[in-house]
Amino acid sequence: MDEPLKSAVLMDLLEYQGKQLFARHGVPVPNGGYAATIEEALDVADGIGYPVVVKAQVQIGGRGKAGGIKVAQDRDEALQHCEAILGMDIRGLTVRELWIEEASDIASEYYASFVFDRAAKATLAMLSTKGGMDIEAVAEEDPTAIARLHVDPLLGFQDFHARRLCFEAGVDADVVRPVSALLARLYEAYVDEEAMLVEVNPLIVKNDRTVAALDAKVTLDDNALFRHQENAELRNPSAEDPQEQMAKERGLTYVKLDGDIGILGNGAGLVMSTLDVVAQAGGTPANFLDAGGGSKAEAITSAVEVILSDPKVKAVLFNIFGGITRCDEVARGLIDAFEQIKPSVPFVVRLDGTNDVEGRRLLSEANLPNVHTAATMDEAAHKVVEVARS
Amino acid sequence: MSILIDGSTKLVVSGITGREGTFHTLNNRAYGTNVVAGVTPGKEGQDVEGIPVYNTFRKAVEEQGANTAMIFVPPRFAADSILEAADAGIKLIVAITEGIPAHDELRVYTHLQRLGDVRLVGPNCPGILSPGKANVGIIPASFFKEGNVGVVSRSGTLTYQIGNELAQRGFGNSSIVGIGGDPVPGSSFIDIIALFEADPQTELIVMSGEIGGSAEEEAAEYIAANVSKPVVGYIAGFTAPPGKTMGHAGAIVSGSQGTAAAKAEALEGKGVRVGRTPTQVADIAVEILGG
Numbered sequence: 282m283d284e285p286l287k288s289a290v291l292m293d294l295l296e297y298q299g300k301q302l303f304a305r306h307g308v309p310v311p312n313g314g315y316a317a318t319i320e321e322a323l324d325v326a327d328g329i330g331y332p333v334v335v336k337a338q339v340q341i342g343g344r345g346k347a348g349g350i351k352v353a354q355d356r357d358e359a360l361q362h363c364e365a366i367l368g369m370d371i372r373g374l375t376v377r378e379l380w381i382e383e384a385s386d387i388a389s390e391y392y393a394s395f396v397f398d399r400a401a402k403a404t405l406a407m408l409s410t411k412g413g414m415d416i417e418a419v420a421e422e423d424p425t426a427i428a429r430l431h432v433d434p435l436l437g438f439q440d441f442h443a444r445r446l447c448f449e450a451g452v453d454a455d456v457v458r459p460v461s462a463l464l465a466r467l468y469e470a471y472v473d474e475e476a477m478l479v480e481v482n483p484l485i486v487k488n489d490r491t492v493a494a495l496d497a498k499v500t501l502d503d504n505a506l507f508r509h510q511e512n513a514e515l516r517n518p519s520a521e522d523p524q525e526q527m528a529k530e531r532g533l534t535y536v537k538l539d540g541d542i543g544i545l546g547n548g549a550g551l552v553m554s555t556l557d558v559v560a561q562a563g564g565t566p567a568n569f570l571d572a573g574g575g576s577k578a579e580a581i582t583s584a585v586e587v588i589l590s591d592p593k594v595k596a597v598l599f600n601i602f603g604g605i606t607r608c609d610e611v612a613r614g615l616i617d618a619f620e621q622i623k624p625s626v627p628f629v630v631r632l633d634g635t636n637d638v639e640g641r642r643l644l645s646e647a648n649l650p651n652v653h654t655a656a657t658m659d660e661a662a663h664k665v666v667e668v669a670r671s
Numbered sequence: 672m673s674i675l676i677d678g679s680t681k682l683v684v685s686g687i688t689g690r691e692g693t694f695h696t697l698n699n700r701a702y703g704t705n706v707v708a709g710v711t712p713g714k715e716g717q718d719v720e721g722i723p724v725y726n727t728f729r730k731a732v733e734e735q736g737a738n739t740a741m742i743f744v745p746p747r748f749a750a751d752s753i754l755e756a757a758d759a760g761i762k763l764i765v766a767i768t769e770g771i772p773a774h775d776e777l778r779v780y781t782h783l784q785r786l787g788d789v790r791l792v793g794p795n796c797p798g799i800l801s802p803g804k805a806n807v808g809i810i811p812a813s814f815f816k817e818g819n820v821g822v823v824s825r826s827g828t829l830t831y832q833i834g835n836e837l838a839q840r841g842f843g844n845s846s847i848v849g850i851g852g853d854p855v856p857g858s859s860f861i862d863i864i865a866l867f868e869a870d871p872q873t874e875l876i877v878m879s880g881e882i883g884g885s886a887e888e889e890a891a892e893y894i895a896a897n898v899s900k901p902v903v904g905y906i907a908g909f910t911a912p913p914g915k916t917m918g919h920a921g922a923i924v925s926g927s928q929g930t931a932a933a934k935a936e937a938l939e940g941k942g943v944r945v946g947r948t949p950t951q952v953a954d955i956a957v958e959i960l961g962g
Contacts, residue, residue, distance in 0.1 A: 504772045
């Protein structure tokens with residue numbers, strides 16, 4: 282499932298965004314509201330009526346253990362919890378948003394999900410009666426506790442699929458109907474919103490034997506956002522690295538790492554290979570930027586800006602093998618970048634592929650300060666490690 | 672010989688009138704590919720440097736006998752274009768388009784599987800090159816010559832890098848096939864490796880994979896059971912940061928599969944040698960085939 286660099290760019294929603302998406306498709310969720318300030322939070326809580334649950338909205342597991350989810354019996358308690366949770370740091374993420382919802386009584390905790398299963402080239406539906414905190418451990422220790430089936434995309438998720446999952450998972454007989462209905466609505470949300478994952482953990486059965494999604498994990502397919510304006514506008518302010526945000530706005534894929542060598546390549550495979558070769562040469566990448574296919578000079582100029590916005594960068598490696606990308610465009614972009622930004626760190630440039638001769642000629646004529654060229658990828662990797670150290 | 676494309680290829684290009692579509696179509700033709708038609712709805716009667724444009728694939732097949740399609744239209748139109756090509760009876764479809772929604776890919780893949788006799792290569796791939804015979808896609812052909820090494824890869828530019836390393840050691844290629852790195856590739860490593868195994872010109876197969884998914888692990892199993900020719904592997908992403916995990920469901924589905932180390936181990940466990948850099952891949956090829 283992990284596809285960090287390539288075209289399957291994914292967008293993880295916060296819990297409240299996932300729940301609002303669920304609600305649009307009729308998946309039952311507890312009554313709740315969004316708040317970014319304490320005043321807003323108390324307004325929402327007063328509207329719902331106590332007790333309420335105050336939930337930190339950050340994109341990370343273990344919120345409950347970290348103290349980011351608290352039940353408040355009354356207004357005073359709600360105020361205390363909101364003050365404690367807003368601004369709290371949960372495993373490196375600052376809480377800037379809250380979701381306040383009615384407290385639910387819980388008879389049972391189940392687990393349900395639909396996930397895009399790349400190996401099977403189909404959607405995998407899963408249901409378990411062992412929901413709650415640690416479903417991964419359940420999967421490992423007792424795989425039979427999770428009922429699974431693959432959904433044919435041209436047939437869709439039928440009622441009999443839902444019943445089969447329920448009976449195989451051992452769902453209480455009196456809630457097979459509402460659980461099946463929830464699964465059907467959940468699949469509808471998954472398909473209509475073009476999600477790569479919809480996960481409910483826990484799916485709760487209440488004392489009155491109704492069911493609801495107490496949590497929501499939704500991952501959307503970035504490639505489909507052009508059809509989903511509402512989703513395209515969703516934002517997650519606590520998770521956005523400013524440089525990654527800057528790159529995204531310019532249509533570039535940028536990932537920040539811990540080292541001191543900035544890396545620009547074209548195409549995810551070549552970029553990953555470049556990271557490996559630099560590591561083997563003894564270097565540690567500070568970041569990498571995939572300029573993608575068909576990069577024009579302006580894209581390269583902004584790529585240089587993004588890479589250099591990280592102060593840890595001591596040297597930059599350009600590794601380009603042009604197919605759809607033309608090396609002369611890359612060279613022009615680099616020359617423009619030097620005019621505009623005047624970088625103070627050394628660059629090592631390796632250009633091969635479409636229009637490489639012209640690209641190399643442009644670079645050599647421009648005679649940029651502190652720019653070294655390399656004939657091969659290995660040579661380039663060794664050279665950039667050397668100049669980063671000196 | 673070669674696989675998939677050669678002198679008998681009659682190519683029709685969807686998106687021929689777009690800027691990139693025109694550029695690469697003409698490059699393919701200049702290389703010697705027989706480009707017989709283009710498809711752009713509403714532009715029938717026009718031509719692109721002598722290549723006739725039709726409104727539909729059906730007509731391009733009827734009038735020009737097209738047997739291979741290249742898809743160059745933007746992502747929102749691409750799935751429809753692939754389905755149209757298949758409906759018109761075309762048996763080999765090469766989809767270059769990047770950024771097709773995953774659910775579209777899933778529906779297209781499932782439908783084509785049911786048809787049974789249509790091969791899709793891509794999407795989000797650089798295409799196919801059979802050096803000296805035909806080029807369908809965006810692979811910079813001047814770097815490659817005819818020879819006995821078959822290359823199959825998930826990544827475009829990495830394909831060029833590895834092909835170039837091989838070329839510098841004097842090796843040519845029977846065919847180079849980019850299968851693309853999308854969630855639902857039309858053809859897998861296994862599909863293409865099976866074709867290379869059956870191709871008399873191919874004496875060595877190079878497969879270039881990367882982190883994510885389980886296609887390399889599956890290929891390792893297949894190679895051990897079905898392939899007599901030597902295979903050299905490469906996996907990009909040993910030092911790539913761990914990617915976004917897709918909630919718990921992702922971890923349950925993929926387990927420990929998907930890392931570069933796990934993939935290399937799976938291949939080596941089945942007797943496939945894996946180069947740690949593109950240069951090492953070429954070194955191993957020299958050892959196997961002689962310099």
